[in-house]
Amino acid sequence: MALNQFEIIKSLGEALSWFERELSWGVPAAELNHLTGRIGELYTAMFTYGQMATEVNQRGYDVVSAAGERISVKTVTSSNQVGFNHNTFEHVDRVVVLKINTEEMAIEILLDRPASEARTVMREDKTGKLIFPIYRSPTQADDVAIADLLVTKQAHYKGHTLKQYENGTVHVVKDGAIQQPALPILREFAAELQIDPLNSTGSPKNTRYLGDQIIRKILELQYPLASEH
Known part of the structure; x- marks a missing residue:
């Protein structure tokens, strides 16, 4: 079932509150991948006025924007790289990489480009996965x-x-x-x-x-x- 914008914003707020609660209990952010991934997808659906994909990892994308773009979303907290499936990347129109700053509880956009442009800053590892390296230092920036x-x-x-x-x-x-x-x-x-x-x-x-x-x-x-x- 498609969510309207109000429901997406409400779900994002609930997911962020739960994420904060887990951190306050001493759970490392790196162990909350299920939550960070959901937060990133909801946030992307919100700012693109889009919808969540109807199936998990449907052909490599997670969100469909209001303009019909199929968006692959990756969300990190401390990782220095993210990987994309080479076999399904052809189905992706846009790539968004987000970072959750756990000190500020802020969501930072590290990459938001058409898939063709995003591909130029990625490398392919030995397994064939496409890797986007995260060089940005939030503090310095x-x-x-x-x-x-x-x-x-x-x-x-x-x-x-x-x-x-x-x-x-x-x-x-x-x-x-x-x-x-x-x-x-x-x-x-x-x-x-x-x-x-x-x-x-x-x-x-x-x-x-x-x-x-x-x-x-x-x-x-x-x-x-x-x-x-």
Whole structure:
């Protein structure tokens, strides 16, 4: 049965919530392939206004876009490559490779190209599988993009500077260096500032959400009169 856009978005939200819950229980992201794969397919169906393929791995594609493109979707968390079936690749019109950033709980598009273009950046391994290597470093790429963004909020706490940018990204800086990962530091600050590190569903808050609340709390404590306006 075909899902409408509302049902796809709702299913995506439920899958992401379950994924967060599994991570909070200590399950490694690499062991949640069934969930990451489903999240990637739902996300692709959402932004292409498409539908899930009627059968699992139907002729090598997972989603059919509103324009009728047959899309092969691969979703990773930490892998440095993904593989495609050479025998069914001829049935694919478009290739999408996604990465779930487990610290930010964000979905990043690493590749979204017509199949013919995607094939030019793939290599064939000894078994005949088509391999797309993932060279992109999310941290480095984000740093380049961040340089062009405005800082919307900033606070200082215990020798650290917390910066929030206009796209919502939060960085923790100490002695001029961005601290990676930031989440453990933010959780320590949250405990000291009596901020709940869990959201309403009981899952851990991500860097952006927790960082935003911490910055607001620090500014409120430092400038109590300003917070009243």
